[in-house]
Amino acid sequence: xxxxxxxxxxxxxxxxxxxxxxxxxxxxxxxxxxxxxxxxxxxxxxxxxxxxxxxxxxxxxxxxxxxxxxxxxxxxxxxxxxxxxxxxxxxxxxxxxxxxxxxxxxxxxxxxxxxxxxxxxxxxxxxxxxxxxxxxxxxxxxxxxxxxxxxxxxxxxxxxxxxxxxxxxxxxxxxxxxxxxxxxxxxxxxxx
Numbered sequence: 001x002x003x004x005x006x007x008x009x010x011x012x013x014x015x016x017x018x019x020x021x022x023x024x025x026x027x028x029x030x031x032x033x034x035x036x037x038x039x040x041x042x043x044x045x046x047x048x049x050x051x052x053x054x055x056x057x058x059x060x061x062x063x064x065x066x067x068x069x070x071x072x073x074x075x076x077x078x079x080x081x082x083x084x085x086x087x088x089x090x091x092x093x094x095x096x097x098x099x100x101x102x103x104x105x106x107x108x109x110x111x112x113x114x115x116x117x118x119x120x121x122x123x124x125x126x127x128x129x130x131x132x133x134x135x136x137x138x139x140x141x142x143x144x145x146x147x148x149x150x151x152x153x154x155x156x157x158x159x160x161x162x163x164x165x166x167x168x169x170x171x172x173x174x175x176x177x178x179x180x181x182x183x184x185x186x187x188x189x190x191x192x
Contacts, residue, residue, distance in 0.1 A: 009056040016124050017077050018085045020060060022050050023093035023111055028062060028075055029084040040083060043073055046111075048098040053077075060085075063101065070102060084124070090116040 020026060027044040045064030052058050058077040063070060075082050091111035101109060119139055 012078060013056050014078050017058070018087060018122060018124065020047060020050065020053075020077075020085060020087060021090075021093075022047055022096055022098060023091040024087050025089035025091070026060075026062060027084075027086045027088055028073075028082060029086075030075065031081045031083055043075075044088065045071075045073075046098070046101065048072070048101055050096065065105075086122050087116075087118065090114045090121075 024047045025045065026047055027042055029040050029042050032039055032041050043062060043064070045062040047060050048063045049061040050059070056078055059074055060077060061072055061074045063072045065071070075085075077085065091113050093111065
């Protein structure tokens with residue numbers, strides 16, 4: 001019975017969903033059908049609640065202030081009507097449900113933001129093609145070249161430090177031998 005349910009769920013599940021979490025500011029594109037016409041409406045706000053993110057019934061609750069009134073919408077992530085979820089800003093939170101944000105307004109409603117890879121998180125691969133878009137491929141190539149360059153620089157610094165330490169050891173040895181030779185010469189002069 002469980003395998004039948006999982007098969008049905010896998011057919012309905014989207015192949016790739018953007019990894020969202022509570023505290024993210026997201027832009028959700030939802031398809032709305034009215035009077036035989038279809039349009040895409042964008043709703044941008046703060047995720048105040050996430051539920052069952054690993055399940056087919058994954059749901060996020062997004063809150064925004066519209067004309068001075070707080071508006072909350074709940075979006076099922078695997079719904080065919082939700083076309084795209086884009087993370088605009090990522091914030092530090094320690095809770096799963098940010099109910100306290102309902103009472104806060106103005107500057108008190110701000111969350112501390114965190115740097116994140118916006119292009120990497122918002123990238124959703126096209127299931128029909130295996131090729132990455134040019135921007136994503138360029139970002140990957142730049143990261144690889146940067147990593148290789150830093151490794152080369154670190155290796156060069158290590159080599160230089162080894163060379164310098166070897167030189168200082170050699171100079172210390174030569175100075176020690178000179179000092180011992182001069183001490184012996186002084187001792188010989190005093191004995192004469």
